[in-house]
Amino acid sequence: MxxxxxxxxxxxxxxxxxxxxxxxxxxxxxxxxxxxxxxxxxxxxxxxxxxxxxxxxxxxxxxxxxxxxxxxxxxxxxxxxxxxxxxxxxxxxxxxxxxxxxxxxxxxxxxxxxxxxxxxxxxxxxxxxxxxxxxxxxxxxxxxxxxxxxxxxxxxxxxxxxxxxxxxxxxxxxxxxxxxxxxxxxxxxxxxxxxxxxxxxxxxxxxxxxxxxxxxxxxxxxxxxxxxxxxxxxxxxxGTVVGLNLYAAQGDSHGHVHTGDGGLLVTTAPTEGSVWATIAPSAVSLHRHEPEGSARNTWPLRIASVTMQGQSARVGLVGAFPLTAEVTLESVTALGLQVGQQVWAAVKATEVRTYPR
Ligand SMILES: Nc1ncnc2c1ncn2[C@@H]1O[C@H](COP(=O)(O)OP(=O)(O)OP(=O)(O)O)[C@@H](O)[C@H]1O
Incomplete structure (x- = not known):
């Protein structure tokens, strides 16, 4: 209904x-x-x-x-x-x-x-x-x-x-x-x-x-x-329609979220059991080198696509943890982002949301 x-x-x-x-x-x-x-x-x-x-x-x-x-x-x-x-x-x-x-x-x-x-x-x-x-x-x-x-x-x-x-x-x-x-x-x-x-x-x-x-x-x-x-x-x-990265996963009480193919996310707001986990593309930061800051989730990924959307760009990333990132056009030029390039993606644990599946 x-x-x-x-x-x-x-x-x-x-x-x-x-x-x-x-x-x-x-x-x-x-x-x-x-x-x-x-x-x-x-x-x-x-x-x-x-x-x-x-x-x-x-x-x-x-x-x-x-x-x-x-x-x-x-x-x-x-x-x-x-x-x-x-x-x-x-x-x-x-x-x-x-x-x-x-x-x-x-x-x-x-x-x-x-x-x-x-x-x-x-x-x-x-x-x-x-x-x-x-x-x-x-x-x-x-x-x-x-x-x-x-x-x-x-x-x-x-x-x-x-x-x-x-x-x-x-x-x-x-x-x-x-x-x-x-x-x-x-x-x-x-x-x-x-x-x-x-x-x-x-x-x-x-x-x-x-x-x-x-x-x-x-x-x-x-x-x-x-x-x-x-x-x-x-x-x-x-998830695609509303523009979020969405994963079917299993969550534990320690804030670890396991996605199907061996992927692991760390969250500060854990939900136990079968969960959906979301990451807003705007919460994904991209780096040329492995980031040293406080972000708990980092992966080396390859850029599969870059599409413009107003003043920002959506960057499709493939590899161990497929993600879409949304970054400013300034970042695209500053980082020299190109399809095929290897980059590091980082997401803070506070930016990973989970809810029961
Ligand atoms: N004239 C037709 N005769 C037989 N089957 C059809 C006919 N038109 C559509 N279908 C089939 O009916 C199913 C549902 O199609 P439908 O057009 O309702 O989907 P839709 O969600 O409206 O898709 P779209 O977004 O492409 O318009 C599909 O498997 C389609 O191949």
């Missing part, structure tokens, strides 16, 4: 079906107004979950209930048109021959709303995404960010109980993406239904979602609020 049990309002789903090689078993639940961010590696089953919620793929088992109504219970199922769903994908899929206004009015019209009321509603939705003045533009006359906003307006114009956003921003360039992300955040705040947001972008998830669900190989590997997930990642994939 992704949120506390509730009284039937909102989304309550257990999605079980086979698709390709993946046997999907994913539970999702949320109250009205909540945004669930669904993340995971390629092929894990995120889009399949969205298609099941939309009614495109039938459940083999499990259930989908929205506001107490059964949409699918493995036997009875509502077809997509019977579901109060709004859908927005990376490709906005607008009708190219229709004006922005008519693209949005299409949904209410096809659900029986008369022409004038459908257009009034479409005008209202266009205004809410800041495009009141582009009502007569055809999709080809709109920028990609504007097309995305029209697609969002269209998805919401039918008053869906469930809004499904599958990589809604992934086709946008970084600047447009950032602007559209904040517009989306504002619009979602005013939306009363449940939103399921599939994304590969940690920033989308951390800024838009109330609750995160990680789906890997058809299974939920971690759920929690963004703050919980940032604090305690519980799978190597989640």
């Amino acid at each position: 992704t949120a506390p049990q509730h009284d039937g309002e909102g989304l309550d789903a257990r999605i079980r079906l086979q698709r390709g090689a993946v046997e999907l078993d994913v539970s999702l639940s949320a109250r009205p107004g909540q945004v669930i961010g669904v993340l995971g590696p390629n092929g894990g089953g995120k889009t399949t979950s969205v298609l099941a919620l939309a009614g495109v793929l039938p459940l083999a088992d499990g259930h989908i209930r929205v506001d107490g109504d059964v949409w699918d219970d493995g036997h009875r199922r509502l077809v997509p048109e019977q579901r109060a769903v709004g859908l927005m994908l990376a490709d906005s899929l607008l009708f190219p021959h229709l004006r922005a206004l008519d693209n949005i009015a299409y949904g209410p019209r096809s659900r029986g709303v008369d022409r004038r009321r459908a257009r009034d509603r479409a005008r209202d939705e266009l205004a809410r995404v800041g495009l009141a003045d582009r009502a007569t533009a055809k999709p080809a006359e709109l920028s990609s960010g504007q097309q995305a906003r029209v697609a969002l307006a269209r998805a919401l114009a039918t008053d869906p109980a469930l809004l499904l956003l599958d990589e809604p921003l992934s086709a946008l360039d970084p600047d447009t993406r950032a602007r559209t992300r904040s517009d989306l955040a504002v619009r979602l705040t005013a939306y009363a239904g449940v939103t399921v947001l599939v994304t590969h972008d940690p920033l989308d998830a951390l800024t838009l979602a109330d609750h995160l669900v990680f789906v890997e190989d058809g299974r939920v590997t971690q759920t929690g609020s963004p703050a919980e997930v940032l604090r305690e990642p519980r799978s190597p994939y989640v």
